[in-house]
Amino acid sequence: MIFQYLIIGLLFLAAMFYVGRIFWRAFFVKxxxxxxxxxxxxxxxxxxxxxxxxxxxxxxxx
Incomplete structure (x- = not known):
């Protein structure tokens, strides 16, 4: 059961990194x-x- 939570947590962190990178590049990268x-x-x-x-x-x- 804990292994499933770990996988979901890693997927969530990867998705947040992806979305955050898109926003960062849209507003701050010249x-x-x-x-x-x-x-x-x-x-x-x-x-x-x-x-x-x-x-x-x-x-x-x-």
Whole structure:
């Protein structure tokens, strides 16, 4: 019986660690990416090149 409580306690602690880590990373970790997700994918975008592409395509449509 005590073994079952030990397993449940360990699972509960693991779940609390997982959820706590998600919250910690969401609020306190400063990522290099440009958005709040923190995955870093936004930092690889070349915004200037994207803007030039949009500006080139705009007169062609009009």
């Amino acid at each position: 990522a290099e990416g440009g958005c709040a997700k923190g995955c870093g994918a936004c930092g690889t975008l070349d915004v200037d090149r994207l803007q030039r592409t949009i500006e080139k395509a705009a007169p062609a449509r009009g």
